[in-house]
Amino acid sequence: MKSIFFGVVPCQAESVTDICRQGGISSITTSCVAPEWTARAFETRQRRLSDVDLSDIEYDMKTGAGLVIVNWGTLLEGKLMLLLAGSPEYQDALLNELEYRL
Numbered sequence: 001m002k003s004i005f006f007g008v009v010p011c012q013a014e015s016v017t018d019i020c021r022q023g024g025i026s027s028i029t030t031s032c033v034a035p036e037w038t039a040r041a042f043e044t045r046q047r048r049l050s051d052v053d054l055s056d057i058e059y060d061m062k063t064g065a066g067l068v069i070v071n072w073g074t075l076l077e078g079k080l081m082l083l084l085a086g087s088p089e090y091q092d093a094l095l096n097e098l099e100y101r102l
Contacts, residue, residue, distance in 0.1 A: 037085040039070055044080050044102035052080065053101055057094060059083075065090050067098075 046052050049072050059066035065086030072080060080102065084091045 036087060036091070037083055038091060039081065039083045041074075042080050042082060042098060042102055044075070044078055046080075046102065047076055047078065049075060057097055059085055067094060 054067050057067050059068045068083040070081040070083050084094050
C-alpha cells in the first residue's frame with residue numbers, strides 16, 4: 001500500500017490568498033494561485049482519504065496546476081470536493097483521470 005501525505009492548513013480564511021499566507025507561502029502570485037481553476041464535487045467509491053490516490057496529479061506550486069482537496073469531510077458519504085488548477089485542457093485531462101481513479 002502506498003502512503004500519501006496531504007498537507008493541511010488549518011485556518012479561517014476568506015480567500016485562497018489568505019490560505020496561502022497562513023500556510024507560509026509568501027509569493028502568492030507565482031507559487032500559489034493558479035491562473036485558471038475550477039472547484040467541483042465528485043462522487044467516489046472511496047470511503048477513506050488514504051484510499052484516494054492523487055499521486056502525479058496533485059497540485060504543483062511550481063506549475064500552478066493539479067488537484068487540491070478542498071473538503072474531504074463528505075468522503076464517508078462518497079463525495080469529495082476538489083479544486084482543479086491549470087489550463088482548461090489540463091483540467092479536462094484531470095477530469096478524465098479522476099473518472100478512472102475515483
